[in-house]
Amino acid sequence: MIDLQSRVPIFEQIVSGIKNMILDGEIKPGEKLPSVRELAKTLGVNPNTVTKAFQTLEREKIIYTVPGRGSYAADIITEKLKEEAFEAFDSAVKNAFRAGLSKEDLIERMEDINNDRT
Secondary structure (H helix, E strand, O other): OOOOOOOOOHHHHHHHHHHHHHHOOOOOOOOEOOOHHHHHHHHOOOHHHHHHHHHHHHHOOOEEEEOOOEEEEOOOHHHHHHHHHHHHHHHHHHHHHHOOOOHHHHHHHHHHHHHHHO
């Protein structure tokens, strides 16, 4: 899940990974996330890095924390994440058209990605 060679900071990779797991249904609304220590140990990163990622997710209202109980996926996050996904998609499509790709190229690519998912 973590690419130590990436230029993307590790905490951002964790944020993105959790968002993707929620969108993919791997983490359900209301489901408890691993503790900071568990996730840090699993990923082989400093617990402070995971704490920073969780704080970012909490600020974005993707997760919420119950003191002494842990962190949970928020119940209303799916719509927020879908909106973010559409914004990223729109930007990518505009860039693809600027790069000279056709509508058919993009449709073919989306079908390939969808087939890889299943």
